[in-house]
Amino acid sequence: MSDIAARQAEADAFGRVETHGIEAIPAAERHGAPRELAFLWAGAFVNYASLFTASLLTTYYGLGVWDGLAATAAGTIAAALILGLLSNTGPRSGQPQIVFTRRIFGYHGSYLGAALTLFLAVGWFAVDCVIAAQAGAQLFGGGSRWMTFALVLLIAAISVAVAVFGHQTIKVLETYGAVIFAALTAALFLFLAPQFHWTQGPSAAGPDYAGALVLGFMTCFALVASWYPFASDYSRYLPASSSTRSVTLWPVAGVAVPMILLGLFGLLLPTIDAGLASSQGVLAVISAHSPSWVAIPFFVFIVVGEIWANYLDVYTAGLVTLAMGIRLKRWQTALGCGVLG
Template sequence: MFLAVGWFAVDCVIAAQAIGQLARLAGFPQGNALNGFALAVVVIVSILVAVYGHQTIAVFEKYGAFVFVAFCAVLGLTLLPKINWSLQPSLQGADHLAAWVLGTSVIFALVASWFSFASDYSRYLPRQLSDRGVAGWIAAGTAASMFLFGALGVLVASIDPNRGGDLIALISASAPLAVVVPFLLFIAVGEIWANYLDVYTAGLSALALNLRVRRWAAALAVGVLGGILAFFAMFVSNFKDQYTNFLLITYLWVPSWAAVMLVDMFVFRRRAGPPVLLRGRAVLAWLVGLAAAVPFVDSTLWQSPLAVNLLHNTDISGYVGAVTGAAVYLVVGRR
């Protein structure tokens, strides 16, 4: 539920920013009124799409990935001459390594935050598919897309490092108008359609908690909560910082949870049997892993003295949580 609401807010902000850039290119006056209107439209349309647009979303998700790859390829080619290949790092030594570790942590958190979404959609796969095939192709696709699109984002940010935190504005100012307009339109539509995944997962999470919620009710609840968070990120705080915080919070608790789940499935082989509402030893191992990870957190929400003074602002909380949670569950989880 946390991930569904969080990603709904993130998607709404990105879509609203894309619409705001389109409005700027069209000559509309900029300001909070325009941004607020764009955000309101995105939230309302996202809720309506989540309620009524299942078949449309299925088609869009099926073919939209190819369109997005094509847009990114064209964008990369048009911006290639402007990329600053000689840009030097602003950090050196241990600080440089710490920044690299933090970057990998954020990337891992981005992938990890979709773990539960993947399990929600695994029910649509044919039964005859092998576990290794499903896991292998998903891992390969995730790794390839994260590397290629992540590299593109880093290279585009090198055009103007001072504006690298707002890639949508940077792309709008650097790429030809014929590329920017359809790209921004696709981003806005794609983020709205992606919100359906958030609402769908929220509904399944409610069912897992024995809360029978209709799709419209789940869409409305996620829309209201996500809209409030999106408003806060756009107008009260800094979206880039809050987005990073969202990923780092995910990076704090998900790894230990995932480690416990993996130990349960592949070491203890508990794949079948009657459903259990709460497995106390697993929860205990997860909480111990979570507690062990807290002293290694480094985010704008809280910076631990250990991470700041000893680890050069490196956040390794996820790694610590995963190892600790798995180790504890290996000890206490045996029947």
């Protein structure tokens, strides 16, 4: 093995604790291709959060299936383009996103953004743990509070453990996880398809309809935009010579494809049983209208899918903590942020 390959393997390899913190990644240790960003970001969006977000448009906002899909697609793509543009700061600087902002706000000026990003990352980590635990509880008929609490602890522990290993481990698990979850979702979608009311129109009208469209657009935009402070954290290992166009468009594809497809699923689920969807959520619709041999694997991978999203949350939280001047190793800050969440 060459010296360069040896250094790369030591610093960023699957199953090894990543040794780099917030310092710029040296040119000799850069590796990968922009297309890898598509799979990484797909892993962040191939989960229940994407499906649930879109379901809000038909459950509560008053949109129909197809105008809801238009709002979902427009909001997602608009936000994903900005995410892709921000990803270019990674190959250019080799730095995490929050460290790059020091060039604009200064060393101490970046602390406010770092604190807000830490709050965002830890908050999403906590939310994803709860979503995953609730889905896990569905496997046991709803479960008790203690069971849900135990699942939260288990899910948090797994999420933090992977985030401690770092970039390459996260990237590999996100890639394979996205493919598996997509396959299970497709199977459930095909089974439920005959029950969908594909042509359901909007219930909102007049000014309320225009407001519903804007709200639907902004809801989907906001879901994607919440990842902006994370953008270059996962592109900083790419070579500086990486194509700007590729670094921009591959994240767009990775976000838009799963978000739009899962969005369609989420928009259609409430059309099966609107009352159940509004009172108990779309997970209850899935439980009530699909056999256990389809629903159970899907609920299992809802749990796993939220864990995949948690990898990114905890990893970035650890980097942001370092950027705030905490003198610890990256894996230690990731562990600490996981406990905080």
